[in-house]
Amino acid sequence: MERLLPYILILALTGFSFFLWQENLELRQDLDRLVDKTAATSAAEHEETPELASYMGSLQRHTLKCGLAIQSGNKELVEFYLHEIEETLEEIEERIPEHDGIVIAKRSQNFMTPKLKQFDRSVDSGDWKRIKSDYKGLVAGCNDCHQATEHGFIRISPEIPANPYNQEF
Numbered sequence: 001m002e003r004l005l006p007y008i009l010i011l012a013l014t015g016f017s018f019f020l021w022q023e024n025l026e027l028r029q030d031l032d033r034l035v036d037k038t039a040a041t042s043a044a045e046h047e048e049t050p051e052l053a054s055y056m057g058s059l060q061r062h063t064l065k066c067g068l069a070i071q072s073g074n075k076e077l078v079e080f081y082l083h084e085i086e087e088t089l090e091e092i093e094e095r096i097p098e099h100d101g102i103v104i105a106k107r108s109q110n111f112m113t114p115k116l117k118q119f120d121r122s123v124d125s126g127d128w129k130r131i132k133s134d135y136k137g138l139v140a141g142c143n144d145c146h147q148a149t150e151h152g153f154i155r156i157s158p159e160i161p162a163n164p165y166n167q168e169f
C-alpha cells in the first residue's frame with residue numbers, strides 16, 4: 001500500500017489539474033462573451049447618444065464663419081455655411097430627441113426652422129442689409145433655445161470679431 005501511495009497521489013493531482021484547466025477554459029469563454037457584450041452595448045449607446053456639445057461646437061464655428069463671410073460680402077461662402085448649419089440642425093433633430101431629460105429635437109425645429117427660412121430667403125435676395133439683420137435673428141434663435149433648455153448662460157453674440165481663422169472670407 002505504501003508503495004502505491006505516490007501513484008495515487010500523482011493520479012489525484014493529474015485529475016485535479018485537469019479539473020482546474022477545464023474551469024479556467026470555461027471562465028475564459030465566459031469572459032470573452034462578457035467583453036463582446038460590453039463592447040456591443042457601449043457601441044449601441046454611443047450610436048444612440050451622439051454628443052450634443054460637439055454638434056453645438058460645429059454650429060458655433062459655422063455661425064461665426066457665416067458672419068465673417070457676411071462681413072466680407074461673400075455670398076457663395078455665406079450660402080455654404082448656411083447649408084452646414086442646416087445640416088447640423090437636421091442631424092440634431094433626427095438623432096437627439098432629448099438630452100439629460102430636456103427636449104431638444106422639437107425645440108430645435110420650433111426655434112430654428114422659421115429663422116433659417118427667413119435667413120435663407122434674405123441670402124437669396126442678395127440684400128446685405130436684410131442678410132445682416134436676419135443673421136442676427138438666427139443667432140437670437142440659438143440663444144432662445146439655450147434659454148428654453150436651461151442653458152441660458154450660453155450666449156452667442158451676433159457681433160463678428162476679427163477673423164481668428166487662417167482662412168480668407
Ligand code: HEC
Nearest residue numbers: 052053056057059060063104107108142145146149151156
Ligand atoms: C434645441 C435647442 C438648441 C439650439 C437650437 C441651439 N442650442 Fe446650443 N446648446 C443647447 C444645449 C442644451 C446645450 C448644452 C449641451 C450640453 O449639455 O452638452 C448647448 C450648448 C451650446 C454651446 C456650448 C458648447 C461649446 O462647444 O462651447 C454652444 C457654443 C452652442 N450651444 C452654440 C449654439 C449655436 C451657435 C446655435 C445656433 C446656430 C445653437 N447653439 C443652437 C441647445 C441648443
